[in-house]
Amino acid sequence: MFTLTKMSRERAGGADTVVYIVRHAEKITGENAGRDPALTDAGQNRALVLAEILRSKNISHVYSSNYTRTRNTAAPTAKNAGVPVIIYDPRDLSALAMRIKQQAGRYLVVGHSNTIRETVQALGATITDLPVTEKSEYDRLYRVTLSQDGQTTMGLSRYGLRYVPDVESEPQ
Template structure:
């Protein structure tokens, strides 16, 4: 009887933990751009920042890396994508279905690269509350980390130089 009860308790524990998959989102703005044209490349400082993001993320095994379809976001994501041997998945924040996105990334570790106005809005959608405002034009070091485990959502903003 004790063995059956212990087996049932173990099964129940595994069932509870299996349903509470942890999902972690890392969100960053693209690095510094070369100019103010519509679709600029990264500047030398931006290229250096993209490499630095890769160093910061070195110990994180990303399951998926998302970027908008602009040179500056793709170039920011590329070093980390190459390290993780991951294809960059393009997204359009204006038409993205957040329920579908959350479902498809459930249980994964995800990097999302976007823009000064889209990354805070994306973070707010993932959190389910309006917490973060647009990023100032001169700020490129914000790192938003959002962790979802079941109904529990935690978030933090790290401001890196």
């Protein structure tokens, strides 16, 4: 498998592979949300902000789980890049990681609060921050770089409206 990964990267011109990983943007919640909710207005705006941030990154592949909220988060970036949104199974992240490792490029992967950490780890990176535990936290943008020399690194930034955790005030 390492030889195949190395050869694929060499065929692509020896470039590092960069994978941007995000949780889907803000979704509709409540009684009327249904089983597969769409994005809220804030979520649609966040998806557009993400597309603008990634516009200059030469995205070559966009992956999304098969939910409305993830597909709608991925769609503006895919449109800017002129590539389709490819559906992956969030229950089989090792298969997704294998596909990514076999073809050098610039990727966006849109997932869920309970799959982001595992996606980063499946790509071989060490994740040191706390997992997403807040239902309202949508602003993490992970960047995993798979270098030609076999090293994998991970960085974390924030995008769009900043997440501010709810802090209970102390009794007076």
